Amino acid sequence: MWPGRSSAALLLSLAIALSLTAVPASAATGWTVTGPSSRSPLTAQLTLEAGQLKLSAARAGRTVLAPAPVGLRTERADLSKDLKVLGQQQRVLAERYTMTTGKRKERAVRARETRFRLAAGDARFELVLRVSDDGVAYRYVLPDEGGTVVTGEASAYRLDPAATAWLLPYNAWYENQRVETTAAGAPAGEFGHPSLFQSGADFVLLTESDVDGSYSGSKLVHEAGSPTYAVKLADERVTAPGALRTPWRTAIIGDLATVTESTLVDDLAAPSKIEDTSWIRPGKSAWSWLSEHQSPRDFDRQKVYVDFAARNGWPYVLVDEGWSEDWVPELTRYARARGVEVLLWFHWQTLDTPQKRAEVLPKVKAWGVKGVKVDFMESDSQARYAWYDEILAETAALELMINFHGSTIPHGLARTWPHVMTMEAIHGQEQLPQPANNPVHPFTRNVVGSMDFTPVALEVGPRTSSVGHEVALPVLYESAWQHFADKPEAYDRHPNTLRFLNQVPTVWDETRYLSGHPGDEAALARRSGDRWFVGAITAGPARTVSTPLSFLGEGEWLVETVRDVPGSPRSDVQRESRVLRATDTLSHAVPANGGFAAIACPATPGRTTCDKPVQHVPGTSLTITPQDAGDRSPGSTFEIGAEFTADRPVRDAVLAPSVPEGWSVAGNPVWDNEFVPGEVLSGKWTVTVGSRTGKHEIPVAADFRDPSLDAPEVHVAKAVSVFVPPPVPADGASVSELPFVSASNGWGPVERDRSNNDQVAGDGNPLTIGGVTYAKGLGTHAASEVTVYLGRGCRSFTALVGLDDETTEPGSATFQLLGDGEVLAETPVLRGGSPAVALSADVTGVRMLTLRTTDGGDGKNHDHTDWAEPRLSC
Structure with missing residues (x-):
């Protein structure tokens, strides 16, 4: 163990400069970086031959990664050939940090790092090579503050051709099944990180670390019959507005236990950007x-x-x-x-x-x-x-x-x-x-x-x-x-x-x-x-x-x-x-x-199980009045009351309402530091209504601590419902022009004057039913419901309904109109490709009108439902 000091995320970071002397390219053609301890099994060797850098790695003297190219290309220079090593700088890193997740909370890291200063003509860059007891990693540093455009990397790994390989055929969501093959025998193609190889007693897991929006993700590209796996970026051009540090090209190396237990990917990543992690709960x-x-x-x-x-x-x-x-x-x-x-x-x-x-x-x-x-x-x-x-x-x-x-x-x-x-x-x-x-x-x-x-x-x-x-x-x-x-x-x-x-x-x-x-x-x-x-x-x-x-x-x-x-x-x-x-x-x-x-x-005397008791929060009761404050106009006031009890002692109980932005509440929270069964915590508050129309909820919550629980706080709440009415619709209004009291949709959001299409708001197409295009209406997806406020001020509703033409396969759905929860009109099952069907209803005296679609009994796929020209007479 090495001396250190404690902090929440980064407990120790010790960098010891071992050599600051520049080493000209002519002085050596090879450089070896060993693991951090005298007994470390890993070494990495960087060689320079005919202006090209190659990297290899060995474990206990056995070659695990054969020499393979290192370098990258930018719009200004090819940094993979005609290279010179201008110098090097070495250090030993000793670091501790704490995780909120993972295979080990407390992490202790030791690694030896060499930073090579390189030149390709007039271009300068650095290669940072790090070796720990569980792997080898390197990254490129481009110091140009004026910015860089990277067009690709020469980075590659060369395995034992006969090494067993467990490879993931690449897609960008990494959900394919892995295939077992050999390093050279794998088919030509692209493979995703991490990729595992075994040669005798040695395992290698290839991946990357510390990728963020300053760079691109990557994959491994393989040619049939070759034991080489080249790094290919997801983008043809990666743009950096200033100096750039690329992700770490990472090889976890060891026996199977070393690879499985490794935390190297986290060890290489940037330290935590969050100081207080007390709110994070796995x-x-x-x-x-x-x-x-x-x-x-x-x-x-x-x-x-x-x-x-x-x-x-x-x-x-x-x-x-x-x-x-x-x-x-x-x-x-x-x-x-x-x-x-x-x-x-x-x-x-x-x-x-x-x-x-x-x-x-x-x-x-x-x-x-x-x-x-x-x-x-x-x-x-x-x-x-x-x-x-x-x-x-x-x-x-x-x-x-x-x-x-x-x-x-x-x-x-x-x-x-x-x-x-x-x-x-x-x-x-x-x-x-x-x-x-x-x-x-x-x-x-x-x-x-x-x-x-x-x-x-x-x-x-x-x-x-x-x-x-x-x-x-x-x-x-x-x-x-x-x-x-x-x-x-x-x-x-x-x-x-x-x-x-x-x-x-x-x-x-x-x-x-x-x-x-x-x-x-x-x-x-x-x-x-x-x-x-x-x-x-x-x-x-x-x-x-x-x-x-x-x-x-x-x-x-x-x-x-x-x-x-x-x-x-x-x-x-x-x-x-x-x-x-x-x-x-x-x-x-x-x-x-x-x-x-x-x-x-x-095993202690009397212990019969390793189980810990399952934790349950106290039983509580919270009553609020009123539960529904009804329709309220902006600026009006109403009173809320609440009573809270608990069936076992709790601490720091606080009872209070919260109101939406633009509303106000008169009255203070009520609290009790030591709250015991039989006590009642009660309060009353006056709420002033804000100007925003629609449905609102005013939660009243009791927050408290129970020292017997791991949870930091228990929250018990109920809400008072309030509706601030919008104006009654104008005569001839389209439903797509009205504010929604509520809306739910089978896929993505409800669209106004567009078809449903996909998940994104505004991604719909023109409303088209049976080859006819309509300017106004709603694009929904069964099952869906849209409710609008009529305020008992309208007489009739009319619309043309059907399945939108945008789907490649016919869907099926039914359409219903509901007035204050009662069905006013409905269609039989309608199918895609058919003409629009007229749907109308008398809405005299209706306060809330709901437009509903349901699937046709065969699931929701392709059920893109349109309400075309949905008009109100008011």
Whole structure:
């Protein structure tokens, strides 16, 4: 260990200059950089031959990476040939930092770095080469403050031609299945990071680190028969307005344990940009989309998932694609009163500009949402990385955690932005995978950062792996947010599985490789506090899996194992308890595609289980009056009252309302430092209505602490509904010109005077039904609802309705008109390609008019529904 000082994110950064003397190119043709310790197994050698630089790496004297080109090209110069080494500067780095996520919270780093000053003609640049005990990495530094345009890199890796390779055919969302081949025998094509190779006892995992909007992401390009893998940028031109530091070209090198346990990608990344990380909370999440695709549209069904999470002490529920802002604020209040926080899904294009993010993100934060899942970025371009930079800064400022789906892989992002809880970039559970690739992921994708595989599918999916295999996955697969794949009823039918899931953490103090080989089996141990968790899985025939327990400390340990019932691989797991020592081995017979999991804790007198109690928030009661304040005009006032009780002692209870911007409230919060059962916390406040029309909610919340809980604060709220009426529509008004009281849509937002098209607001086409184009109307997607205010001032409604012509396949839908919740008129099932159908209704006396579409009974695909020329007589 080396001396240091503590801080939240960067505990120690020590740089020792070892040589500052310039070394002319003529003085040497080769330079060797060794690992940081005298016993380090790794060396990297840079050679200069005929003006070209090449880099190689060796482990324990064995060549792991043969000499391969180094360099890059810009619009001004080719920095890959006719090179001269002008000098070098060396240093040893010793660094500590703390993570909020990952395989190990506390990180200690040592590395030896050499900075080579290079010239190609008049052009100058630097190559920074770093060697640690678990890998070799290099990056380019272009000092031109006037800016640079990079047109490509010469960077490449040359492997043993016969090395076994586990490669990911490239797409920009990294969700293909990996293929096992050889370095030279792989087909020609593009492959994604990270790529794993094995030559004898040596493994190499190729990837990159510290990629941001100053550069482009990359992939590996391979020619048939060649053992060389060249780096290709996602952009043909990468523009830097000033000096440039490229990402690290990174090779994690070692035995399989070294590669699996490596934190090199995070070690190379930029330090945290967030000083206070106390608001960042990893945890387990109930998630409904995979097992019930339509359930994110169903408020009542989402409450079932909330209740399930609350019963089992899971801190989150993820509401995926389809949620409505009509009910998410209420769901959030319902969840938080039960100790569960809400996470919301977004298509990235709804957040692709500063204006959209400024509108959406503060709004969901005000609802009480704690984090967002952002999907479908599907690009490694510099422009997309610049977007990552922007949304990461903005969500951090709002203290919103984030999960990226349809994304690139982690590049040390969770070190730089600790609120990144997980990223997808995996052929995960939503692809309904066969188990063959499952033992590959711990040695490839999950090495470089949290992986949102969404594990533990018991009754959803192909069901070709055993339950023991599934229950091991949340130990084997690290993800700071672990979104479980199945529905509450499935887990309730597997109580031993559920009991284990309730215990498994999602962030770790330590990770150890135990046994296994990519594609065959994998076993890891991870520590949280004084408890070790073991996960082991196999792919292929039944066998006995043995894992050493040498990671345990001295003395006796209580080991509780959950494994498949012999002969019943799809039934609930069985539990077994034994007292073992670090010298023992955990061995179990597992079925085909099987596995097991275990918890180990110190065996103390009287201890019968390693389980910790599942935490539940206190039972509370909050009553508010009125619940609905009705219609209120701007500037008017009304009174709110509230009473709060709790069924066990709590501290620092505060009761207060909050009002929208432009509204005001008279009266102070009420509070009680020591609040006990039987007490009532009550208050009254006078609210003055603001000028903005539409539906509003005035939440009244009781916030308090319970010292027995890990959660920093419990939030219990209910809301008073208020409606500020807009003007009654003018005679002849089109519905597309009116403010929406509420709107929900089956895909993307409701469009005004445009078709629905895709996810982005304003991306629609002209409204076209049966070959006829219409100027005015609404573009929706079944199932949809749009409600507008008539104020009992209109007489009739007319429209032409049908399926828009923009879809390539016919959809089907029905159209309904509702007045104050009662159906006034409806169509039969209409299909794409047919002419528009007239739909009209008498709306005399109607206060709220709703335009609704439903799918035609065959699902929502292609159901782009148009309300053409929707006119009111008022």
